[in-house]
Amino acid sequence: MRSFFTILLVLGGTGFIGTGRLPQIQGQAPVSVIHAGFAQMDITPDTAAAKVYIAGFGSNRVATGVHDPLFARAIVLEQPGGKKIGIVSVDLVGFFHDFTLETRKLVPELDYLVICSTHNHNGPDTLGLWGPGFGRSGVDKAYVRSIQKRIPNLIKEAMGNKVPCKLVAAKASAPELLRDGRLPDIKHDDLVVLRFDDAKSGKPHGFLLQWNNHPETVDSDGTLITADFPTPALETISKSLGCKGIYLTGTVGGLMTTIGVKVKDKSGKELPLKTFETMNRLGELLGEKALVALKEAQNVPFSQLEYKSKIVHFPVENRGYQAFFKLGVFNRKAFVETTKGQFESIQPSDAGDRKFWMQSEVGWIGLGDAEFFLVPGEIYPELVLGKFQDPVEPGADFPDAPLEKSLFSMSKAKWKMTVGLANDEVGYIIPKRQWDEKAPFCYGREKSQYGEINSLGNETAPRLSEAFQELFAK
Ligand SMILES: [Zn+2]
Numbered sequence: 001m002r003s004f005f006t007i008l009l010v011l012g013g014t015g016f017i018g019t020g021r022l023p024q025i026q027g028q029a030p031v032s033v034i035h036a037g038f039a040q041m042d043i044t045p046d047t048a049a050a051k052v053y054i055a056g057f058g059s060n061r062v063a064t065g066v067h068d069p070l071f072a073r074a075i076v077l078e079q080p081g082g083k084k085i086g087i088v089s090v091d092l093v094g095f096f097h098d099f100t101l102e103t104r105k106l107v108p109e110l111d112y113l114v115i116c117s118t119h120n121h122n123g124p125d126t127l128g129l130w131g132p133g134f135g136r137s138g139v140d141k142a143y144v145r146s147i148q149k150r151i152p153n154l155i156k157e158a159m160g161n162k163v164p165c166k167l168v169a170a171k172a173s174a175p176e177l178l179r180d181g182r183l184p185d186i187k188h189d190d191l192v193v194l195r196f197d198d199a200k201s202g203k204p205h206g207f208l209l210q211w212n213n214h215p216e217t218v219d220s221d222g223t224l225i226t227a228d229f230p231t232p233a234l235e236t237i238s239k240s241l242g243c244k245g246i247y248l249t250g251t252v253g254g255l256m257t258t259i260g261v262k263v264k265d266k267s268g269k270e271l272p273l274k275t276f277e278t279m280n281r282l283g284e285l286l287g288e289k290a291l292v293a294l295k296e297a298q299n300v301p302f303s304q305l306e307y308k309s310k311i312v313h314f315p316v317e318n319r320g321y322q323a324f325f326k327l328g329v330f331n332r333k334a335f336v337e338t339t340k341g342q343f344e345s346i347q348p349s350d351a352g353d354r355k356f357w358m359q360s361e362v363g364w365i366g367l368g369d370a371e372f373f374l375v376p377g378e379i380y381p382e383l384v385l386g387k388f389q390d391p392v393e394p395g396a397d398f399p400d401a402p403l404e405k406s407l408f409s410m411s412k413a414k415w416k417m418t419v420g421l422a423n424d425e426v427g428y429i430i431p432k433r434q435w436d437e438k439a440p441f442c443y444g445r446e447k448s449q450y451g452e453i454n455s456l457g458n459e460t461a462p463r464l465s466e467a468f469q470e471l472f473a474k
Contacts, residue, residue, distance in 0.1 A: 032301055034367065035078040036196040037162030038206035038244040041154050043090060043147050044069040044225060045124045045140070053138030055093035055130045056121025057220035063124070067224040067276060068231055070123050072147065073246040075208060076110070076158040077367070079305040085365060086155050087114040087372075087419075089246050090147070091215075091227035092123045094425030096332045097360050097376065099148065106152045109159070112307045114363065114374060115151075117421040118249045121216035122226045127425060128329040137329045165196035165205050167300040169370050169415045170293035177263075177286055178213045181255035182449050183442070184389040184434075188212040188251035188381040192417045193290040194370055195241065195297060204241040209233060209290055210417040212250040212381070217258040217279035226276070229258060229283035236287025248372075250418035253428045254380035255451065258282060300415070302368020308474065309363035309374070312467040313343050314426060316358050317457030321427075326351070335359050358456060360424045362467045371413040375464070376424035378454075382431045383461055384408055384418050392433050393442035398458065401432035404465035410472050428455040429464055 044066055045052045052063035070091035078084045086107065094117045104113045117126075125131060125138030132138070175189040194208040215228030230247040237245055263281045264270050271278045313335055316322055324330045325348035334348040335357040343357060363374030373384070382388045386406030392399045408416050428451050435458040436442045436449060443449075 032166060033164040033199045034167055034196070034302070034305060035080065035162045036165045036206060037076045037158040037160065038074065038246065039154050039157035039161065040071045040073040040244060041150060042069050043072050045143050047225060050140055052140070052225070053125045053130050053132070054223065054225070055123060055125040055127065055138070056216060059130050059134065059138070060132050061130065061220070061223065063225050064223040065225070067226040070120070070225065070227050071231070072151070072154060073244075074154045074158045075206065075246045076155060076162060077305055078162060083111045083305050083307065084109065085112045085114070085305065085307055086110045086158065087116065087246065087248070088151060088154065089248055090115070090117050091120045091230065092117045092126050093120055094127050094421045096127065096330070097424035098332045099144070100361075100423040103148050103151050106148070107155050110155065112309065113155075114365070114419065114422055116248060116419050116423070117425065118215050118227070118230050118247060119252055119378070119421050120228055121214065122218060122222055122224070122228055124225070128324065128331060135323065135327045135329060139331065163205055164199040166199050167302070167367065167370065168195050168197065168294070168297035169193070169300045170290070170297040171415060172289050172293035174286065174289050177261060177282060177289070178256050178258065179260050181257045181259065182451055186254065186381045186385070186387050186389070188256065188384055188418070191286065191290060191293070192415050193237070193293055194300070194415070195294060204243045206243050207237060207241060207245040208248065209237065209245060210248040210250050210419070211286060212252055212256050212418065214252050214255070214257045214259075215249070217274070217282055218276065219259055219274040221274065226279070229279055229286060232280045232283025233286040233290070236284050237290055240291050248417065249420050251379055251381050251384045252420050253378035253430065253451070254382070256381070300368045300370050306366040307364065308471050309361055310467055310471045312360050312362055312463060313337075313357040314360060314456045314460050314463055316356055317459070318455060320453065321456060325356070333359070358426060360426050362464065362471055363422065364471060366413070369414040370417070371411055371415070372417050372419050373407045373468070374419050374422035375407070375429070376422055377426035377429050378420055379418065379429040379464070380431055380434070380461070382406070382434070383429060383465065388431060388433065395436065395440040395442040396433055397435045397438050398432050403433065404431060404461050405469060407465070407468055410468060426456055426460065428452070429461050430455050430458070431461050432458050
């Protein structure tokens with residue numbers, strides 16, 4: 001962390017930590033193959049060896065066993081003579097930015113490593129919020145370290161099975177597979193699937209599924225570890241294509257959820273909510289939807305593999321989060337602003353009454369017409385799609401706040417994907433006009449809707465949008 005900060009100062013404090021854009025060569029035909037490799041490793045915690053606090057809902061939910069294993073899945077992309085990029089997606093609730101920065105040091109062979117989480121609500125606490133009681137972390141540091149230590153091998157394995165691939169992409173809308181748990185009812189209900197076909201044999205070599213939903217089907221009473229619907233979704237596709245895949249969680253704020261989504265089994269019988277049956281069926285239906293979409297898949301021509309990333313700071317205005325920092329529940333550094341736009345890390349316990357900030361990162365990966373927007377938390381669909389409620393709810397705290405520029409309006413790519421909880425988990429990223437902590441409340445409600453309590457503050461969304469605009473201006 002400190003070394004990164006030093007580099008930033010040397011660069012004149014621009015905050016850019018990397019850019020993988022290659023110089024455009026005039027008249028050069030688009031390269032049609034990308035080298036891609038896939039790998040996965042089991043990261044299921046041993047519930048018999050140590051107490052495992054399950055993340056996602058209330059505190060002190062102790063695991064009693066394992067329903068299905070958790071995985072870390074990786075894809076490595078390489079353009080010969082160009083950049084090497086790795087994406088690792090873990091079946092966990094989230095990891096902080098400090099974890100990403102530390103892990104990157106272990107894989108110097110990559111130009112850029114993304115660590116993202118599916119945001120699983122039935123896996124171990126890896127953030128600290130779900131321990132035995134308030135202010136007590138549920139993180140097993142040895143478990144977290146063991147995952148980190150094994151990531152270089154996972155990347156090596158993915159590098160080892162890299163082959164030149166042709167890329168095809170498809171998209172489908174699946175509003176029936178998610179529910180919006182917060183008004184206004186705005187969903188991000190598109191799934192995107194990329195298939196990497198071995199350029200020599202033409203056979204599928206691997207795939208990537210991106211979808212926008214909370215993996216929390218069995219809800220808050222479950223005490224068995226499970227990866228939720230992403231695993232059956234991937235298995236459904238894998239079975240048909242005969243290759244491995246990776247799942248990326250996207251726009252999950254606002255609140256995209258599996259809770260309350262009703263599905264039917266193959267015979268048409270409606271399945272009971274909060275069960276593993278429903279969870280598996282949801283995954284299966286998602287996988288089937290991706291397979292149907294792939295029948296209409298289109299080639300993705302591209303000329304180069306690119307990436308960009310940028311450090312961003314968010315003020316920590318949430319009093320609960322301030323306390324978690326100071327109590328050491330959050331295992332990450334705090335930052336103070338020294339001069340405008342310049343930040344320095346401090347121990348949270350030294351912050352006193354000073355305003356402090358969280359350091360995070362936004363990023364982008366471009367694969368021709370397929371693009372990934374790397375968002376360090378749970379972004380609301382409005383901020384991705386630009387579908388803001390109009391007119392604004394009069395009860396909102398900042399009804400006149402300017403609308404944030406939406407992420408997808410910043411690009412003309414055909415297949416745009418959000419990667420949520422990418423490289424960090426800063427909580428909910430709420431449009432400022434939707435912020436609603438003070439009475440009168442929106443929609444005539446007697447109290448505020450759920451969301452703000454798990455957000456750093458009302459400045460997070462404007463700052464995130466600005467950071468992406470700066471990223472693309474470079
Ligand atoms: Zn969440």
